[in-house]
Amino acid sequence: MTAIMIAKWVADGIVKHGLYDLLISLNDHPFLDSKAEYITTASTMDLCQRxxxxxxxxxxxxxxxxxxxxxxxxxxxxxxDGTMLVGYIAANELEHALKHVDELPESTECQFGKTEFEISIPNGHDDHEHKITNFTAYTDLAPLTVSKNASLEVVLELFKKLGLRYVCVVNCGHYVGVIHKKQLLIYLRNLEKRSHNQ
Structure with missing residues (x-):
């Protein structure tokens, strides 16, 4: 037991993070440590991908x-819907949805959030020629959003505590941009490197 304790103290003294933390970092997995504290002066708009x-x-x-x-x-x-944010579809969900409609012609129209009965057929087309498929089931119709004026600390807490992959940035419901977890992690790693260099 004494040998184990001494080995742990020595390892903690040499390397701050454990083996699994280092493997996560080396393999570039999108993992955000919920216990880590970050001090930043950046704003939400600095990280927002527009x-x-x-x-x-x-x-x-x-x-x-x-x-x-x-x-x-x-x-x-x-x-x-114009400039208003009405939903979000992840790339893997869209890929999955497209695989289910492989047998349909590529000119088939895909609807998001509209029912068959709300869709009007353009002039010169009948129901048989103008094929429509609905992807609403694959869509997140209530994506988590933050105001463009929100502090980056709030955004960080949302990612850490809710395990989000993305958050949409809005201005009174109007779509502004999106912040992805990978993008946030790159920023935080650069922040850590700068603090170590100082």
Whole structure:
């Protein structure tokens, strides 16, 4: 028992983190330590990714269009109605949904949050020619959001305590951008490196 205690003290003195923590870091897993404390002066808007591609429900989103967006390897897509945020679909959910409609033509329109009865068929098309599929079941219609004026400490607490993969940034319901966990972790690692160098 004495030997084990001495070995632990020596290991703690040499390396701050344990073996599994180091393996998580080396393998670049998106793990956020809930016990770690971070001091930062950055704002939510500093980390907000504003150039993320979105899915606008007012546009015609075909299977081909969605496959093209998915090939750009995004983490997910905010779903908007004009400028208003109405949902979010993760990349893996969209991929899963597209696999279920492989037999449909690529011109098939995909709806998010609208029922079959709310969709109007454009002039010159009948129900048989204009195919429609609904992806609402794969969509998060109530994504967690924060105000663009929220402090980064609040955002950090949300990620740590709720285990989020993303959080959408809004301004009075209007979509502004999104913060992904991977992006937040890169920022925090750079913050740690800067503090060690000082």
């Amino acid at each position: 150039d993320t591609e979105v899915i606008d429900i007012n546009q015609r989103n075909t299977i081909f269009d969605l496959k093209t967006k998915l090939n750009k390897l995004n983490d997910g897509f905010p779903i908007v």
